[in-house]
Amino acid sequence: MSATPRPARAIAAPLSPALEFASEALSRIGEQVIFLRVGDVVVVTFGVLAGIGTLLAFSWMSVLWVGQGLTSRHLLGIGAGGGVLTLVGSWFAALLLDHRLLLARPLEALRRPAFVSWGGIAGALLAIAIGAAWSHFDLLLLLDGFARGAPLGHAIGRIGCLTYGCCFGRETRGRLAITYTHPQSKAVRVGLLLGVRLHPAPLYEAILDLALFSTLNAVAMLGAPQGLPTALCLIGYGLGRFGIEFSRDNRGRMLMRGLALNQLISLALVAAGAIALLPVFALAPATPPIAWAAVREATAPLSVAVLAASVLIGAGFALQRGRVGSW
Numbered sequence: 001m002s003a004t005p006r007p008a009r010a011i012a013a014p015l016s017p018a019l020e021f022a023s024e025a026l027s028r029i030g031e032q033v034i035f036l037r038v039g040d041v042v043v044v045t046f047g048v049l050a051g052i053g054t055l056l057a058f059s060w061m062s063v064l065w066v067g068q069g070l071t072s073r074h075l076l077g078i079g080a081g082g083g084v085l086t087l088v089g090s091w092f093a094a095l096l097l098d099h100r101l102l103l104a105r106p107l108e109a110l111r112r113p114a115f116v117s118w119g120g121i122a123g124a125l126l127a128i129a130i131g132a133a134w135s136h137f138d139l140l141l142l143l144d145g146f147a148r149g150a151p152l153g154h155a156i157g158r159i160g161c162l163t164y165g166c167c168f169g170r171e172t173r174g175r176l177a178i179t180y181t182h183p184q185s186k187a188v189r190v191g192l193l194l195g196v197r198l199h200p201a202p203l204y205e206a207i208l209d210l211a212l213f214s215t216l217n218a219v220a221m222l223g224a225p226q227g228l229p230t231a232l233c234l235i236g237y238g239l240g241r242f243g244i245e246f247s248r249d250n251r252g253r254m255l256m257r258g259l260a261l262n263q264l265i266s267l268a269l270v271a272a273g274a275i276a277l278l279p280v281f282a283l284a285p286a287t288p289p290i291a292w293a294a295v296r297e298a299t300a301p302l303s304v305a306v307l308a309a310s311v312l313i314g315a316g317f318a319l320q321r322g323r324v325g326s327w
Helices: 008-012 015-029 045-067 072-097 099-104 106-110 117-135 139-164 201-221 228-247 261-283 292-297 299-318
Strands: 034-038 041-044 254-256 319-321
Touching (some): 015 139, 034 045, 041 045, 041 299, 045 072, 045 292, 045 299, 099 106, 117 139, 139 228, 201 228, 228 261, 254 261, 292 299, 299 319
Antiparallel strands (some): 034 041, 041 319
């Protein structure tokens, strides 16, 4: 005798209290704008989490690269260069995005601690390209290591976005939402969205990043050819980010046919990843295994490189002066 199916309403009903609890938890996270204040120096929680994300992500990248033959000296160079170029690229992209403010009030624009993730990613990739030319190490292996590690750090950074109130979502009537009430949250001081229920867009992206991190490492460990993790990362992140942007507040950033700038960049990533798939399968050799003995021998320089990059990025994103949103 078959069981009678439960009505959809009866199945969905128990989820509501859980979603309300999650919304309350998200809103409490949104109150954690400031991690620490020492005199005139403000340490924002976003920067602390960015540093932790860098620590975890670059640790895994370093294990992969050193285990596949990168020397400790070159790892230190890539770590230091990557930290600087990530910060500079992120800040420079923010200046370009808000170029009207830069032209109208340049001093205010230059003193504003604004960052854009696309610029940070571009800066990190530039450091990898320079590192490949300098070390004569396989560029595909460096890119694959970045693709396998960066999503983990990016996921933690997106939780940092929830605390800072940046990258905020559109207004929603759904059960899952984040509400900002801290006066120094960016959603309040810039978006003027005090007490409004918003899509927790950074949370959606953190979930996407964690799914990518798990999938890309599983694919690589199953014997994928070199370059496949990078191509799949471009496609997966591009498609996911394109969809997530519909939940973001993109006022002032719509370009064509109802699409935002971030969505056009996302489509470009998908196209680049798709174009790369054919030569990857046709020409790329198999990914070499990790030489764990080499990793153990390089523990000291590996630790120095990871800590240096983490402190640099964490401090660069965390330290502000006087008030949140100002240097």
